[in-house]
Amino acid sequence: xxxxxxxxxxxxxxxxxxxxxxxxxxxxxxxxxxxxxxxxxxxxxxxxxxxxxxxxxxxxxxxxxxxxxxxxxxxxxxxxxxxxxxxxxxxxxxxxxxxxxxxxxxxxxxxxxxxxxxxxxxxxxxxxxxxxxxxxxxxxxxxxxxxxxxxxxxxxxxxxxxxxxxxxxxxxxxxxxxxxxxxxxxxxxxxxxxxxxxxxxxxxxxxxxxxxxxxxxxxxxxxxxxxxxxxxxxxxxxxxxxxxxxxxxxxxxxxxxxxxxxxxxxxxxxxxxxxxxxxxxxxxxxxxxxxxxxxxxxxxxxxxxxxxxxxxxxxxxxxxxxxxxxxxxxxxxxxxxxxxxxxxxxxxxxxxxxxxxxxxxxxx
Amino acid sequence: xxxxxxxxxxxxxxxxxxxxxxxxxxxxxxxxxxxxxxxxxxxxxxxxxxxxxxxxxxxxxxxxxxxxxxxxxxxxxxxxxxxxxxxxxxxxxxxxxxxxxxxxxxxxxxxxxxxxxxxxxxxxxxxxxxxxxxxxxxxxxxxxxxxxxxxxxxxxxxxxxxxxxxxxxxxxxxxxxxxxxxxxxxxxxxxxxxxxxxxxxxxxxxxxxxxxxxxxxxxxxxxxxxxxxxxxxxxxxxxxxxxxxxxxxxxxxxxxxxxxxxxxxx
Numbered sequence: 199x200x201x202x203x204x205x206x207x208x209x210x211x212x213x214x215x216x217x218x219x220x221x222x223x224x225x226x227x228x229x230x231x232x233x234x235x236x237x238x239x240x241x242x243x244x245x246x247x248x249x250x251x252x253x254x255x256x257x258x259x260x261x262x263x264x265x266x267x268x269x270x271x272x273x274x275x276x277x278x279x280x281x282x283x284x285x286x287x288x289x290x291x292x293x294x295x296x297x298x299x300x301x302x303x304x305x306x307x308x309x310x311x312x313x314x315x316x317x318x319x320x321x322x323x324x325x326x327x328x329x330x331x332x333x334x335x336x337x338x339x340x341x342x343x344x345x346x347x348x349x350x351x352x353x354x355x356x357x358x359x360x361x362x363x364x365x366x367x368x369x370x371x372x373x374x375x376x377x378x379x380x381x382x383x384x385x386x387x388x389x390x391x392x393x394x395x396x397x398x399x400x401x402x403x404x405x406x407x408x409x410x411x412x413x414x415x416x417x418x419x420x421x422x423x424x425x426x427x428x429x430x431x432x433x434x435x436x437x438x439x440x441x442x443x444x445x446x447x448x449x450x451x452x453x454x455x456x457x458x459x460x461x462x463x464x465x466x467x468x469x470x471x472x473x474x475x476x477x478x479x480x481x482x483x484x485x486x487x488x489x490x491x492x493x494x495x496x497x498x499x500x501x502x503x504x505x506x507x508x509x510x511x512x513x514x515x516x517x518x519x520x521x522x523x524x525x526x527x528x529x530x531x532x533x534x535x536x537x538x539x540x541x542x543x544x545x546x547x548x549x550x551x552x553x554x555x556x557x558x559x560x561x562x
Numbered sequence: 563x564x565x566x567x568x569x570x571x572x573x574x575x576x577x578x579x580x581x582x583x584x585x586x587x588x589x590x591x592x593x594x595x596x597x598x599x600x601x602x603x604x605x606x607x608x609x610x611x612x613x614x615x616x617x618x619x620x621x622x623x624x625x626x627x628x629x630x631x632x633x634x635x636x637x638x639x640x641x642x643x644x645x646x647x648x649x650x651x652x653x654x655x656x657x658x659x660x661x662x663x664x665x666x667x668x669x670x671x672x673x674x675x676x677x678x679x680x681x682x683x684x685x686x687x688x689x690x691x692x693x694x695x696x697x698x699x700x701x702x703x704x705x706x707x708x709x710x711x712x713x714x715x716x717x718x719x720x721x722x723x724x725x726x727x728x729x730x731x732x733x734x735x736x737x738x739x740x741x742x743x744x745x746x747x748x749x750x751x752x753x754x755x756x757x758x759x760x761x762x763x764x765x766x767x768x769x770x771x772x773x774x775x776x777x778x779x780x781x782x783x784x785x786x787x788x789x790x791x792x793x794x795x796x797x798x799x800x801x802x803x804x805x806x807x808x809x810x811x812x813x814x815x816x817x818x819x820x821x822x823x824x825x826x827x828x
Contacts, residue, residue, distance in 0.1 A: 297732035
């Protein structure tokens with residue numbers, strides 16, 4: 199167990215600067231994910247920690263000691279590769295034992311630790327199989343076991359669930375969380391899958407264009423991102439622009455184009471300031487009748503409805519001309535707000551949508 | 563345009579004709595070796611195993627075959643070792659003029675063998691090592707090294723560098739990674755490269771003819787000498803044995819390591 203500090207590392211390949219000063223501080227036993235689109239530099243960051251590439255500036259420290267001078271094989275890190283990188287000419291046991299053999303552990307010790315870790319990842323009955331004889335999920339577990347058995351200071355994972363199909367991913371997510379809690383190891387993983395990042399980590403670092411944009415607990419990052427880019431990257435959002443104006447009771451509101459006026463809760467805003475707003479689709483309520491008690495209620499027509507299983511993505515053209523994305527969930531046995539007939543939303547129906555001022559995110 | 567089906571028929575026929583063209587001389591050799599006649603004739607008139615019994619009458623055939631075997635194993639072994647280094651550099655390291663270097667290393671395949679033979683003997687006379695077994699080995703290496711280079715390049719291109727990274731993250735130093743991860747991955751390329759190199763060395767005539775003298779002669783040279791002085795099918799009997807042994811070796815290697823796909827190149 200160890201603390202990992204990445205201290206403003208920079209890395210360029212030719213003219214192309216890939217890491218533009220990345221800093222990240224990971225506490226003992228913490229699980230942090232680096233989330234970003236492909237090409238944002240997240241894998242390069244991971245490779246720099248592992249020692250496969252060397253930053254041109256900055257430092258990487260484990261427990262206050264710089265590891266930059268150490269070659270990869272002396273860094274004592276556990277790595278899980280995207281395609282698992284299991285040794286095809288070795289059995290499960292030999293794969294897992296590889297790191298222990300390199301550490302010159304005794305035969306008895308190796309046997310014991312391999313058995314122990316096989317039990318942890320629930321693969322005890324497959325110890326003599328070759329990687330080619332196993333399913334993707336099983337290979338994933340072997341890769342995890344191989345990385346964990348050497349008791350690394352830090353566990354690094356590259357798109358750990360990326361190669362698995364949907365159902366297996368969900369299973370492995372639970373499994374991975376269990377193992378991570380049981381072992382309690384400092385973990386850093388990179389992914390482009392926001393669901394994976396939000397569900398697996400204690401903190402998420404959103405990386406865009408070679409820089410960490412924002413870091414925080416999954417909920418905080420999703421519900422109240424500080425940066426506009428992070429908001430649009432994490433989940434769907436309705437983005438509007440408008441100008442701050444105060445009414446006679448000095449309540450803040452934002453006047454958008456098309457005559458759309460939104461009441462907002464935030465204080466300390468300057469009159470006339472231009473702001474970007476973000477509203478998550480799931481924060482809208484949809485109803486067939488207007489509720490005068492609710493602020494920010496708008497009339498509109500349903501233009502499109504895309505069924506997603508747990509909810510439906512409804513697109514509403516409100517009277518100001520904006521097309522708003524709203525999540526619609528049929529209430530179990532309750533009121534369907536009169537907008538749905540036999541479970542489906544009727545395109546073209548006239549409805550009202552509303553959003554609580556608290557749920558309007560504001561950015562410069 | 564061809565109908566899909568008729569096009570396939572044409573390709574099939576062309577393929578089979580080519581096969582017959584390639585295999586026919588081999589079949590002819592085998593058939594002739596069992597013929598009772600004093601001369602090489604087809605179709606055969608009677609059956610006999612006399613020519614097999616007569617193989618020993620080829621001058622020095624036993625010791626010449628042993629020399630060919632020894633030279634072939636040494637040359638192929640060394641060529642494979644050199645080829646590992648060359649292929650690693652060509653595939654893994656950023657080099658200027660890579661295509662030029664690759665072409666240079668593979669050039670013995672495209673040069674006239676006789677020209678290589680003349681060049682080699684002049685070179686060896688200059689170094690005062692002509693007509694020694696080791697100069698013969700090195701002469702053969704020049705000719706055959708292109709084959710293992712090619713198969714090992716193919717293996718290396720197919721191999722996965724993340725395996726090596728995984729091994730080093732688990733605590734293996736560079737040499738250990740090479741020994742425990744890289745080499746096992748290269749096995750099909752090593753084996754097929756070695757085999758091709760050995761076979762080409764083993765039955766090489768045009769280079770060996772320049773490099774041998776007296777007691778140091780190789781199997782193909784003695785067989786050619788015999789043919790030039792006798793007309794009977796004894797060499798056909800010897801060739802049949804040779805074909806059978808080589809076919810078995812290649813079949814085993816293909817079954818175990820899938821060498822043909824590598825030699826052809828993917």
